[in-house]
Amino acid sequence: MKLAWSQEAEEAVTKVPFFVRKRVRKRVEEEALRTGAREVRLEHVKEWKKRYLHHMEEEVKWYQVETCFGPSG
Numbered sequence: 001m002k003l004a005w006s007q008e009a010e011e012a013v014t015k016v017p018f019f020v021r022k023r024v025r026k027r028v029e030e031e032a033l034r035t036g037a038r039e040v041r042l043e044h045v046k047e048w049k050k051r052y053l054h055h056m057e058e059e060v061k062w063y064q065v066e067t068c069f070g071p072s073g
Contacts, residue, residue, distance in 0.1 A: 003029050008042040027052070 005013075009028070016024045031051075032044040 003032055003040050005040045009040045009045050012042055012045045
């Protein structure tokens with residue numbers, strides 16, 4: 001379900017780097033739907049941001065290098 005966005009929420013998301021903006025919009029909409037809202041408001045953006053910063057390790061995928069062959073590849 002696609003939700004309408006308030007002006008303040010739209011402006012807040014434009015500050016997110018472009019390469020993760022689509023994912024952030026989706027997660028913020030999920031936050032709004034979870035609360036039963038019909039419009040994404042700034043409170044939803046702030047709540048998701050707080051939750052993300054608290055549980056960042058669940059969102060960010062890390063890679064571990066096991067072997068390095070040096071500059072010659």
